[in-house]
Amino acid sequence: MSESSPHLVVRGVSKRYGPTTVLDHIDLTIRRGELVTLLGPSGCGKTTLLRAIAGLAQPDAGKVELAGRDITNVPPHKRNVGVVFQSYALFPHLTVAGNVAFGLKVRGTAKREIDTAVERALSLVKLGHLASRRISALSGGQQQRVALARAIAVEPDVLLFDEALSALDRKLREEMQVELRRLLQDVNATAIFVTHDQDEALTMSDRVAVMNKGRIEQLAEPRELYLRPASLFALNFVGLSTRIHGTVLAASDGKVDVETKVGRLSALGNFQAGSPVIVAARPEQLRLGEQGEANSAAGRVRSVVFQGSRTLVEVDAGAGESLLAELSGRDGAIPRVHDEIRLSWPVTETFAFPMEALG
Amino acid sequence: MTEAALPAPVTAPAVDRERLTAIGFVLPSFVIIAGVFALPLVLLLGVSVVDANGLTFAHYKRLLGTPYYLGVIWNSLRLGLLTTLIAFLISYPAAFALARARGALRAILLATLFLPLAASVIVKAFAWTILLRSDGIVNETLIALGVIEDPIRMIFTETALIVGAVNIFLPFMILPIYAIVAQLDPRYAEAASTLGASPVVTFFHVILPLTLPGIIAGVALVFSLSVSAYVVPTLLIGEKYPTLATTIAKAYLLAREPGFGAAAGVVLLGIAIAVVALSARLSREPK
Structure with a gap:
């Protein structure tokens, strides 16, 4: 099978629990060897989608195909998926090696093959020395690795991670993100991560699916997701932004002029004149002072937050609007609180979103 | 050295007091178990192997x-x-x-x-x-x-x-x-x-x-x-x-x-x- 052919295909999958629509006609295609994150707030349906792929939740409509096989009605134990749960769900009555061997044992693999596979899986997660330990004698980070080794040992067609790193403390989590990504790339695994942590999504994935209310709002590479958010929700959920309310005055081929309370601004977007919109820009696009054709707005500095390599400056632009600028030391003087300043940013990095999408 | 002026920590008596408190809490249930349960058991065992003539397994x-x-x-x-x-x-x-x-x-x-x-x-x-x-x-x-x-x-x-x-x-x-x-x-x-x-x-x-x-x-x-x-x-x-x-x-x-x-x-x-x-x-x- 070639690298680019579809490996996991989710087609029109819907799921309702009582009156609540948890998944609303989800379409998702993942290539072999791809690492994809389902990112969204709790209740957006990301875990249900993962469970539908694993066979732990039966969709009301739609199809799931894995490695060229329709698995929509296949029970979980015949799907050949690997799941790493948030709570790890390691079997407390088995040792580390016993947990890793479990999937192979129930498949009836020969003893010698099991031993080899367990050894390899444990060395992959650097836990070979703890094979005979009991699960209760392991730290959270070690348990996470055992859960990963157990899922990898059966060589599943797809690995599914349900908030698998969220139980770890921040420093360990950040280390594991990098290590896990490298490890999964080494074994050429196809994996789906479910998380509400945008940093985790941006660090670990080839593509990120931003989910909201049972739908995928945007499926894009992390860089594109950040630079070209497709919706106000995606913009808000990933990274920081300046957002200003306004009304479209004039529109021409993908660009709009917007009347706002902080002045006239230009943005990318397709709207009819008179439409209420929200104009947005990423904070690192905002610079001190005027620049020729760029958008600009003035105001009084409300707060200055120093964060090492960058400084976040929040400006009260009046009329309830505020500007958020991320200034690096290279930009020269950092303003102080109460300073009156003017900020400008390029039109090509300014986006207009429909107002009604807010919320 | 201000530390030198501080009194040395007196941990030993504190531990003893803790232990005494623990014993105090356990004592009533111990007395009941020992008096009402263990003692009759010992007597039962005794009665089962002793008769008028002394030790017997009859x-x-x-x-x-x-x-x-x-x-x-x-x-x-x-x-x-x-x-x-x-x-x-x-x-x-x-x-x-x-x-x-x-x-x-x-x-x-x-x-x-x-x-x-x-x-x-x-x-x-x-x-x-x-x-x-x-x-x-x-x-x-x-x-x-x-x-x-x-x-x-x-x-x-x-x-x-x-x-x-x-x-x-x-x-x-x-x-x-x-x-x-x-x-x-x-x-x-x-x-x-x-x-x-x-x-x-x-x-x-x-x-x-x-x-x-x-x-x-x-x-x-x-x-x-x-x-x-x-x-x-x-x-x-x-x-x-x-x-x-x-x-x-x-x-x-x-x-x-x-x-x-x-x-x-x-x-x-x-x-x-x-x-x-x-x-x-x-x-x-x-x-």
């Missing part, structure tokens, strides 16, 4: 050397084993049903389980005699329905004994298993299934081992209760099924043989302790 020889009394021991064991086995087979699925039930249904099921505990064993055993006797509700109903023509002999049979014992001791099997099942993370079964285990394999390799502590607690409770049951065999089967418990009562109340009764008590206690100890050992050993 009572034990009679118990373990007479076919009749071996039959009595077997009766007790059989009552304990059958009751425990049947109670387990009923309780295990019941505990899962109870753990799955929600809201009002769960409350009702728990109430039906707990309420009978408030009634005395004698009341419940009598209730069974009323149900099972020749002109009892079960026979009358079967005759009215035309299933049988003449009443079936149900009371004073081993079936009646086991049915009654299972009914009376059932909560002691369901509750400990339920306590474990209710805490069982459903993710364990899900993890097993995604690893390729069919529901049957998942049950035997994951669910059963993980609920073993509850099973063992229930088995230890029900076995020690049923092996030593006195009221239940007396009322539901009577003379023709002598057990260690009824033999002890007879030795003390009718035959005036306290030495023999004490020896029978020690044997009964030995059987119960052996089963409970074995259970505890099984629950500690990882598979």
Whole structure:
């Protein structure tokens, strides 16, 4: 099978629990060897989608195909998926090696093959020395690795991670993100991560699916997701932004002029004149002072937050609007609180979103 | 050096005070256990091996050397084993049903389980005699329905004994298993299934081992209760099924043989302790 052919295909999958629509006609295609994150707030349906792929939740409509096989009605134990749960769900009555061997044992693999596979899986997660330990004698980070080794040992067609790193403390989590990504790339695994942590999504994935209310709002590479958010929700959920309310005055081929309370601004977007919109820009696009054709707005500095390599400056632009600028030391003087300043940013990095999408 | 002016930490007396407090808390229950339980046990053991002429093992020889009394021991064991086995087979699925039930249904099921505990064993055993006797509700109903023509002999049979014992001791099997099942993370079964285990394999390799502590607690409770049951065999089967418990009562109340009764008590206690100890050992050993 070639690298680019579809490996996991989710087609029109819907799921309702009582009156609540948890998944609303989800379409998702993942290539072999791809690492994809389902990112969204709790209740957006990301875990249900993962469970539908694993066979732990039966969709009301739609199809799931894995490695060229329709698995929509296949029970979980015949799907050949690997799941790493948030709570790890390691079997407390088995040792580390016993947990890793479990999937192979129930498949009836020969003893010698099991031993080899367990050894390899444990060395992959650097836990070979703890094979005979009991699960209760392991730290959270070690348990996470055992859960990963157990899922990898059966060589599943797809690995599914349900908030698998969220139980770890921040420093360990950040280390594991990098290590896990490298490890999964080494074994050429196809994996789906479910998380509400945008940093985790941006660090670990080839593509990120931003989910909201049972739908995928945007499926894009992390860089594109950040630079070209497709919706106000995606913009808000990933990274920081300046957002200003306004009304479209004039529109021409993908660009709009917007009347706002902080002045006239230009943005990318397709709207009819008179439409209420929200104009947005990423904070690192905002610079001190005027620049020729760029958008600009003035105001009084409300707060200055120093964060090492960058400084976040929040400006009260009046009329309830505020500007958020991320200034690096290279930009020269950092303003102080109460300073009156003017900020400008390029039109090509300014986006207009429909107002009604807010919320 | 300001630190030098500080008084040296006085940890030792503090620890002693803590220990004294702990002893103080434990003392009342210790006195009760020692005075009301351990002391009579020692006396019982003494009475069973001492008679007017000094040390003797005659009572034990009679118990373990007479076919009749071996039959009595077997009766007790059989009552304990059958009751425990049947109670387990009923309780295990019941505990899962109870753990799955929600809201009002769960409350009702728990109430039906707990309420009978408030009634005395004698009341419940009598209730069974009323149900099972020749002109009892079960026979009358079967005759009215035309299933049988003449009443079936149900009371004073081993079936009646086991049915009654299972009914009376059932909560002691369901509750400990339920306590474990209710805490069982459903993710364990899900993890097993995604690893390729069919529901049957998942049950035997994951669910059963993980609920073993509850099973063992229930088995230890029900076995020690049923092996030593006195009221239940007396009322539901009577003379023709002598057990260690009824033999002890007879030795003390009718035959005036306290030495023999004490020896029978020690044997009964030995059987119960052996089963409970074995259970505890099984629950500690990882598979």
